[in-house]
Amino acid sequence: MRALSFAVLAVLLAGTLNAQAVKTASARPPLAPLRYVELPLGAIKPQGWLRTQLEVMRDGTTGHLDEYYWKLKNDNGWLGGKGDGWEETPYWLDGAVPLAHLIDDKPLTDKVQRYIDWSISSQRKSGYFGPVTKTERDGKPMTACDQGEDWWPRMVMLKVMQQHYQATGDKRVIPFMTKYLRYQYDNLKTCPLGKWSEWSTARGGDNLMSVYWLYNQTGETFLLELGKLISQQTTPWTQYFGGRNWVMQAAAQQNGTAWMDRHAVNVGMGLKLPAVQYLGNRDPKLLQTLKTGWNDLMLLHGLPHGMFSGDEDLHGNDPTQGIELCAIVETMFSLEQAISITGDPAYMDALERMTFNAMPTQTTDDYNNRQYFQVANQVEVSRGVFDFSLPFDRGMNNVFGPYAGYTCCTVNMHQGWTKFSTHLWYSTGTGLAALTYAPNTLTTKLPGGSTVTIREETGYPFTDQIQFTIDVPRAVAFPLDLRIPGWCKLASLLLNGKPLRTDKGGQIITLQRTWQPGDILTLQLPMTVTTSNWAKNSRSVERGPLVYALHVPAATSTHELKEEGTYVELKPKGDWNFGLPQSLVKDPVANTTVTLKNPAGFVWNAGNAPVVITTRGRKIPGWKATNGVAHQPVSARDGFYKGEVSDKEETLTLIPYGCSKLRIVAFPVVR
Template sequence: MKIKWMVCCALPVVFMLPLGAQAGIKQVSPGAYTPPAYEALPLGSVKPTGWLKRQLQIMRNGATGHLDETYAKVKNDNGWLGGRGDGWEETPYWLDGALPLAYLLDDKILKEKVLRYVNWTIDHQRPSGYFGPLTRMELDSNVTIDPQHAAYGDDWWPKMVMLKVLQQYYSATGDKKVIKLMSKYFRYQTEALKIAPIGKWTEWAASRGAENVMMAQWLYSITKEDYLLELAELIEQQAYPWTSWFGNRDWVINTTTYRNNYQWMNRHAVNVAMGLKAPAVNYQRTGNKQYLQNLHTGWKDLMTIHGLPMGIFSGDEDLNGNDPTQGVELCAIVEAMYSLEQISAITGDVAYMDALEKMAFNALPTQTTDDYNARQYFQVANQLQISKGVFNFSLPFDREMCNVLGPRSGYTCCLANMHQGWTKFTTHLWYQAPDNGLAALAYGPNTMTAKVGKKEQEVSIREITDYPFNETIKFEIALKKETEFPLQLRIPQWCDTAVVLLNGQPYSKEKGGQIITIKREWKNKDILTLQLPMKIATGTWGRNSSAVERGPLVYALKIQERWEKATDTIEGDYFSVYPESNWNYGLRRVDVQHAADSMKVSMQRPVGDSFVWNLQHVPIEITAPAKKIPSWKVLNGVAYQPPTDREGIYKGKVDTVLQHITLVPYGFTKVRVVAFPVVP
């Protein structure tokens, strides 16, 4: 299943489309519904092990497991428990990560916590099908909300998040009350949208309508009721037309012009991250492949114009170009990851799976503290200082708290929403493949249990690996009886040639950028080994900078850190981090061009049970030749990129002494240089 990118050279002149306009895309009848290439496994089928389990345990012991005890909006008189307190997005955001965490770790206490909210939501659905916190009209005027009085309801947006929570609960338990609730709600919504369109209360709902569409189509995959596809089409027409924007290219050009209040919602990075899935979701409903071409065009344009070396586009909060001094919001990372997980399943395209891993292993871990209690609202690629200040972000805040590490720094949406990143990544390591097979589309240590083959025999596969820090992934298969089924493995695009071994013997060699299928009669204790040789390479990024990569990991300069704790009168305790070692280095052009020859990899320590994403636990390093650039300094907390000529070379003064610097995986750093200037 090798899928090659197609490059579009033409730049048609197209005006920005109004909401709901899907120009150039013919809508297709419900009969054209296209099942995804891969189906999600039930929540709990994948159990994390190794370093990944350690990461989830840290989350359970930190904010994910205790937000309802420490954060007032979730803790006090919560609307999702029938109170008058917060009834908007933050409680569903938290549940969207805490609920899968509870089932991934099989944690009884956390299950009891999250099920309070799930059960209240199910038990208090209105007769009309409306659900969610009691509205002000219901509380104060005893009004009954039905389709004719839909305007008495509240914003559609928070319910979209809670629908994802309920879907995951159903995936873990099979509780049919979820199907009943969703069926009633979507029938209500079908009528209510005629009176209260998707954007009636907030533009957040209009900008994120794909979340609602996706859930209606998920229910259709179970009940096969055509009204659900009609509802999905109606929501799509009332919501932001991401599919057309991604495809016609005028949108991405507009995101580079003015950072003002005009149409800022369509360049808001979190909205974009959610909107990424819209073309794939629309393709699933219609079977129209133009949607997939639009997705390809939009993703390529997005990463070309706004992409940063750690695999995510800038977004602080708006899309903000590819300069290495730009930042990205944590919410944008976890939402983009979820979109890529959905896109990967629907399309079966390796390129999106590679993008997911790069984002997960680089951008995600660096933005939270070791105990998972504090986070940055915005991280920066070349980040030489984490501190209070007004930086070149589109949302600077008068309080100057966008960049620091704290529970409440910036907006608290990320405090509530950050929990879905690792949990959903773990859930989506494996998928059900065609012919009752299995597919490993992303890699990490885990044990997976599922039913396979014509007779649906149970199989457990133990995935033993320190990936992405190690090249070898071993699959140990446990079966009660011999069973034939196809096992699919992703071979990343960055891998030139993968080696497959079966029970220690050579089986095949496979080119990168494809999904391979091994269909055979599997026996108990069979061992399949996948070797993914990782070669040091460099990529060119904003301002002609160069980043060092190896496999799915991006490497940054290892800088000693000095942490300082302080307290803000509004946002509470926070940390600043400053560099305590030299950092102003450039890479020589010859070393950038021949990185595999001039840079050396060394393993530092095993990935043990005490693993944490910090400098003290770095398992692997790269040594690289470099030269200092004396004039490159931090100015107002930012290390602005040195200028280069057309060949991408810095022509200012450079030290003559060649030094050897240490690079570590980006995710282990807090202060760093990842986008290096290139020197002669």
């Protein structure tokens, strides 16, 4: 292994580059062009509540996990030691690296730089890189690929290197990745993806994504052949999504047969495969396959918070099924890639729904504890088996804790908010596109060389107005794409306070004009209260991109288990067994009251919820929890629960799902 002195010098030189000037290639023939191109990491700076969320992560586990989590702290293999040499350190870096650059945090940047420097310096003459192998620990050099180790953690580290390159322009990254991928090309036939673990087979789409990214940078033709090899050796997600029998069988089976093909995290990662394969062969059927697969997943396994079930297997659409935190953040990343490749606004809507609903609820306010599995209708958080297909021997999958359940989520959760932040904007090649919304400031260069800064000021997803202030040194013409969400019936645009146009939801609009310094573009997305229908004729209350849940006050208790450390249980302090009246379903606006407050600071808890909806409901005495599970009452096909219902109407307080911990989100309907 090489000494670090040259590596450190290279980083210092790279640090003098303007990060926004790093070239981001759209497509190099014969690859298909991207519909939208990622902007360099650092071009987007989160503001408002989103900035607060990232600062909480910096002060919590994302910024400090390596200081106390033993797998990262003790003799780390990704720093040359004998400790963690598999996925956990790369997973953490996959969120910590973008966080450091999103908020320009030098201590965190310096911290993650050590791992990047070591990984680059670890590259052997063959091109292989990473922790010292068993052969090398025995004092022998690697002379064949079978003396290496699992491909999978190196797939994650390639993603880390891409982000580091986008942020810094580090000139070591491209030759480093090229040399490694040539090693992979030379050895995949002898040491295929599945040689060491099924994880590499299931997650080959991430590997393929990095291959095509590098090809767009270099044009090295061997990369196209490598892409074919990886596609052949990866779990055939494209066939599964298009064939449709797989998703139906997954709804019926949680046995040990082919369980890796039903593992929700693998499915979330696999979603990107048809789109990434489309880059290589331009077959539009692949994009239709992705759409079919996504629609089937949500039809058979979808839950009101925007994610499909997976505890760990795909497990149907009953609101008592769980979802793993890793599956959420990986599905988000797959959708972000699908958006870039397809430009389909349906994936943008889906990304916002799971980001603003499913993801925030599964971590604590300080970002130091998380659930392995959350439940949609979650009336208790405690040790137990619940309805999960993976109950785990110690019953720790539902509690909040830093290590409860499996620790993959302890290290992998950090990419959710960070990568969402880096994908708020894309380049169109000739202009810019705002495709998902949150407060931020964008600074980038247009193709003609002009620098543009756009301040996006908004309380979205809680408020319905987004204001873009365009700062350019002089008048400049460029197209600006804006997404009109599918849930919005009619959006309005104002330019400098004057009406510009109106547009229906579910589409991307393009504003082709000459922008003047200080132009203010206001996008108004009226949010009205609606209801949606879910499993067993249940109903959820929605407003804009947010789903609302009954706020159930909780009694919190902290415990400790020798094998897994401290953990937190939550037990309900109030009633939760309510049905919504028929009148609300018929006219949600007339039967609800919406109260708004400014979404400032940390927003994702019941006390700080920027939106509260009040309505009326009636108690269902027979709806009781069994072993912590509130099994859904069955309603008839006419949509009503037929059992005993209280005559007394009571006031119900609904808060955004992402602000809740105990809740009901899928309600029976009562007359």
